[in-house]
Amino acid sequence: MRFLIQMGYGMMxxxxxxxxxxxxxxxxxxIISPRTLTLDQIESHARDIxxxxxxxxxxxxxxxPDTNRSKIVGLPYWDGFNSNSDxxxxxxxxxxxxxIQYQVDTLKVTEVLLPGSYTNVCNDGWLSMHYNFAQVGHxxxxxxxxxxxxxxxxxxxxxxxxxxxxxxxxxxxxxxxxYFLYRPPEDGFLCKNDLFLTNLLCAFLSLSLAGKKIIxxxxxxxxxxxxxxxVGTIATGNYRNVRSFNxxxxxxxxxxxxxxxxxxxxxxxxxxxxxEQLEVAYQKFGMKGLFGPATKYSxxxxxxxxxxxxxxxxxxxxxxxxxxxRNQWLSFAETEKRLRHGTVELLLRMADQRITEYQKHKLxxxxxxxxxxxxxxxxxxxxxxxxxxxxxxxxxx
Numbered sequence: 001m002r003f004l005i006q007m008g009y010g011m012m013x014x015x016x017x018x019x020x021x022x023x024x025x026x027x028x029x030x031i032i033s034p035r036t037l038t039l040d041q042i043e044s045h046a047r048d049i050x051x052x053x054x055x056x057x058x059x060x061x062x063x064x065p066d067t068n069r070s071k072i073v074g075l076p077y078w079d080g081f082n083s084n085s086d087x088x089x090x091x092x093x094x095x096x097x098x099x100i101q102y103q104v105d106t107l108k109v110t111e112v113l114l115p116g117s118y119t120n121v122c123n124d125g126w127l128s129m130h131y132n133f134a135q136v137g138h139x140x141x142x143x144x145x146x147x148x149x150x151x152x153x154x155x156x157x158x159x160x161x162x163x164x165x166x167x168x169x170x171x172x173x174x175x176x177x178x179y180f181l182y183r184p185p186e187d188g189f190l191c192k193n194d195l196f197l198t199n200l201l202c203a204f205l206s207l208s209l210a211g212k213k214i215i216x217x218x219x220x221x222x223x224x225x226x227x228x229x230x231v232g233t234i235a236t237g238n239y240r241n242v243r244s245f246n247x248x249x250x251x252x253x254x255x256x257x258x259x260x261x262x263x264x265x266x267x268x269x270x271x272x273x274x275x276e277q278l279e280v281a282y283q284k285f286g287m288k289g290l291f292g293p294a295t296k297y298s299x300x301x302x303x304x305x306x307x308x309x310x311x312x313x314x315x316x317x318x319x320x321x322x323x324x325x326r327n328q329w330l331s332f333a334e335t336e337k338r339l340r341h342g343t344v345e346l347l348l349r350m351a352d353q354r355i356t357e358y359q360k361h362k363l364x365x366x367x368x369x370x371x372x373x374x375x376x377x378x379x380x381x382x383x384x385x386x387x388x389x390x391x392x393x394x395x396x397x
Contacts, residue, residue, distance in 0.1 A: 001227070001232055001233070001329060001330050001332055001333040002027050002028070002029075002055070002232060002233040003022075003027070003028055003233070003234060003235075003325075003326040003329050003330060004028065004029050004030065004031055004055065004057070004215065004233060004234070004235035005018060005019075005028075005029070005030045005031070005235065005236070005237060005322065006031050006217060006218060006219070006235040006236050006237035006242045006243075007030060007031055007032045007033050007035075007036055007037070007059075007237060007242070008036060008237035008238040008239050008241065008242035009036045009238070009239065010036075010238070010315075011036070011237065011238055012037075012041065012045050012048075014238065014315060014318065014319060015030050015045070015049065016048055016049070016052065017319070018319060018322060018323070019049065019052045019054045020052060021323075022326070025053045025054065026053065026054065026055045026110065027055075028054055028055065028326075029049065029054040029055025029056055029057065029110070030045075030049050030054065030055075030056060030057070031057045031058070031059050031113070031217065031235050032045055032046060032049070032056070032057070032058055032059070033058070033059040033060070033061050034060070034061055034071050034072050034074075034075055035061050035069070035071060035072060035249065035250060036071075037071070038071070039074070039075065039076075042058075042107070043106065043107065046058070046107040046108065046109075050108060050110075055110050055111065056107065056108070056109050056110050056111075057109055057110070057111050057112075057113050057179075057215075058102075058103045058107055058109050058113060059113055059149075059179075059217070060072075060075070060077075060099050060113070060115045061250050062099075062115035062116060062117055062149075063116070063117055063118040063151050063181075063247045063250050064117070064118065064247055064250045064251060065083060065085075065087055065117055066083035067250050067251050068251065069250060069251060072250060075102070076098075076102065077095065077098035077099050077101070077102050078095075081095055087117070087125075087129050088125045088126075088128045088129040088132070092129050092132055092133065093132050093133075093136055095115065096114060096115055096132070096133045096136045096137070097136055097140065099114070099115050100112055100114070100136070100137065100140055100142065104142055104144075109144070110144060111144055111145045111146070111147065112137060112142060112144060112145070112146045112147065113147050113149055113179050114133045114134065114136075114137045114146065114147065114148050114149050114175070114179075115133060115149060116130060116133065116148065116149025116150055116151055116179070117129065117130075117151070118151040118152070118153065118181075118183070118247040119151070119152055119153065119156070120152065120153030120154070120155050120156055120183070121155070121156065121162075122156060122162040122165050122166055127166070127169055130148060130150070130169075130170070130173075131169065131173070133148065133149075134148045134170075134173035134174060134175050135174065137174075137175055138174035138175065145176040145177060145213070146175045146176050146177075147175060147176060147177045147178060147179040147213070147215060148170060148173050148175045148177075148178055148179065149178075149179045149181070150166070150170060150178050150179070150180050150181070151180075151181040151182075151183075151245065151247065152166065152181075152182060152183070153182075153183045154182075154183055154184060154185040154186075154193075154196060157182060157196055157199050157200060157203075158185070158193070158195055158196050158199065160199055163199055163203060167203055167206055167207070170207070170212075171206065171207060171210040171212065173212075175212075176212070176213055177212050177213030177214060177215065178207055178212050178213075178214055178215070179215045179217060180204075180207075180214055180215065180216050180217065181216075181217045181218055181245040182200065182245060183245050183246060183247065184196070184244060184245075187244075187246055188371075189220065189240060189243070189244050189371060190220070190221075190222050190371045190372060190374075190375035191222060191375060191378060191379075192374055192375050192377075192378045193378060194378050194381045194382050194385065196382075197225065197378060197379065197382035197383075198382040198385045198386055198389070200226065200229075201225070201226065201228065201229045201382060201383070201386040201390075202229070202386060202389065202390060203229075204216075204226055204229035204230055204231050205229040205230055205386075205390055205393060205394070205397070207230070208229060208230025208231070208397060209230070209393060209396055209397065213232055213233070214230065214231045214232060214233065215232075215233040215234075215235060216231050216233065216234045216235070217234075217235045217245065218235070218236070218237075218242060218243060218244055218245035219234040219235055219236045219243065219325075220236060220240075220243040220244060220325075221265070221270045221325060221328075221372070222375065222379060224270075224325075224328055224329060224332075224344065224347060225344055225348070225379050225382070225383055227329070227332040227340050227343070227344055228340050228341035228344040228345075228383060228386065228387075229341075229386065230337060230397050234325075234329055236321075236322060236325055237318075237322070238315075238318035238321075238322075239318075261274055262274065262275060262312060262314050262317045263317055263321075263368060264278060264291070264298060264301070264302070264307075264317065264320070265317075265320060265321040265324055265325070266291050266292070266354075266369075267292065267293055267324040267325075267327075267328060268291070268292055268293070268350070268351065268354045269351050269354040269355050269358065269369075269372065270351045270372050270376070271355065271358075271365065271368065271369035271372040271373070272367075272368035272369060272372070273291070273368070273369055274367070275301060275307045275308040275310070275312060276308050277363075277367075277369075278291065278301075278302070278307040278308070279306055279307045279308040279309075280363075281358075281361075281363050282305055282306075282307065283305070283306075285361045285362060285363050286361065287358070287361050287363060288305060290357065290358070290361075293324060293327075295319075295320050295323045295324060297316040297317075297319040297320040297323065298312070298316065298317075298320040300312075301316075328347070331343075332344070337397045338394055338395055338396070338397040340397075341383065341386070341387050341394065344383060345380075345383060345384075345387075348376060348379055348380050348383065349380075351372075351376060352376055352380070355372075355373055355376070
């Protein structure tokens, strides 16, 4: 099991601090991208990450080839290409080759992420382009792992026939693994659609059994479920736009988060709470000591009887979230891969029990906590359906 940091805004210093604290070399790392960095920052940050002995990957953010975002299309490998290029033909082959060369020769990445565009439909052009990219990745003969990037939408994932068509293609790609990104239904941060989650679980199992390593990008607490299907690596970041995949952020104008606040991630319940909510819970509902776990980034706030009075920087909230999610993810390594579905089942049951405990204290579970409360039944139902459907294949993990 590995854990990676997904690059978001303002994370350069945070990345290095977290990697130094993790101290586990290539088992941790960063997926950097041009969306949030200048060219000079990309190359200097890559050197800093490598100097810590960590894993370095580069996401070229090709999800919307017609983007006008200057940071994405201003990289050297974009010279001579534009939205009218023949991406499924020779233009795409040449572009992919340049992206790989930039990663290997300039950034010195430890693993290659091939470019990949987002789709919510299954068509020959998209299939041809991604097959060509995979073939280029193979033919260039780099001596490090190569991952095909697959970024798809909710309509495709819910349609098992179309989703299987894509899976049948990508399991045969001559690559080491898949960098997988999914857009959730209705762009909900946490998914409440049983079918969507069940189809993803079955797909990840198929990829795992085909020998493909999986990096699940833009992850959050919901994605802990996918350890049951053989996913070995997840990546997450600071703001919610790098904890859930939405291709809209790769255009010039991003939707602003007008409700940006500091949130404490309660790993026991998989819920998130504002400091004000914790203070009310402590002072009015007698719940001090029930939330956890604490990390070095949250203990002063969490242990105070008045959490909202403690100076708790936004960066500390981010580092706490990343640290707790990392610990939860890596804990699955203690269980055999073919038995991890039981460990995931236990995690969800314990989260549900913790939520019930909070409800017994009459604490209103609203905002982000309410999103988790609404979603956990779908996660549990999807996991149970997956176990029933795939009991014979699970033993081969």
